[in-house]
Amino acid sequence: MNLSVVKTLIGLNVIVYLMQNVVGNTVALNFALWPLQPIYGESLFHPWQLITQAFLHGSVPHLAFNMLGIWMFGDEIEQTQGPRRFLTLYFSSVITAAIAQLFVPGWLGLPLAPTVGASGGVFGLLLAFAVFFPKRKVVPLIPPIPMPAWLFAASYAAVELYLGVTGTQAGVAHFAHLGGMVGGGIVLCRWYQPRGRR
Numbered sequence: 001m002n003l004s005v006v007k008t009l010i011g012l013n014v015i016v017y018l019m020q021n022v023v024g025n026t027v028a029l030n031f032a033l034w035p036l037q038p039i040y041g042e043s044l045f046h047p048w049q050l051i052t053q054a055f056l057h058g059s060v061p062h063l064a065f066n067m068l069g070i071w072m073f074g075d076e077i078e079q080t081q082g083p084r085r086f087l088t089l090y091f092s093s094v095i096t097a098a099i100a101q102l103f104v105p106g107w108l109g110l111p112l113a114p115t116v117g118a119s120g121g122v123f124g125l126l127l128a129f130a131v132f133f134p135k136r137k138v139v140p141l142i143p144p145i146p147m148p149a150w151l152f153a154a155s156y157a158a159v160e161l162y163l164g165v166t167g168t169q170a171g172v173a174h175f176a177h178l179g180g181m182v183g184g185g186i187v188l189c190r191w192y193q194p195r196g197r198r
Helices: 005-023 025-031 049-055 060-081 083-107 119-132 149-166 174-191
Strands: none
Touching (some): 005 025, 025 049, 049 083, 060 083, 060 119, 119 174, 149 174
């Protein structure tokens, strides 16, 4: 029996979170996504952080929310598109989310801080889910009103853009979320590009 990539990804995130609590700040110091600009007198950014930050989480609710998103949106994507495409979509979203977080907040003059979490990958999965299953009903936590997946994704993107530009809800990487959607969109466009233009 083949092991589900979604379940494996969730398991790895849980294991890493437990390791964070055992090892302490050393994990975040080396594997969180640090800004390109110097902090504490030096730059703590390393290229591997573009991916490793997606396996770190700041709290149990943060971890639980992201793992719920991976399961909700990723399970059917893996089943219909296959493990390889799922992983391409997910990690492309993770990387573009990290790139967005490295550059956009600095351009807007927003406070810089290390970033952790799988949210960028989740937002890429959310976009893909809305494309593949646009009429599927989704019930957000707030407000708990059923809506089609396409409307849920569009609404969430609009809210994230507003919160990011206005600097509302500090401590949340809104541009990383949007960057994850951009990465998901790039992959989807590549998959469905007419053959004659490849």
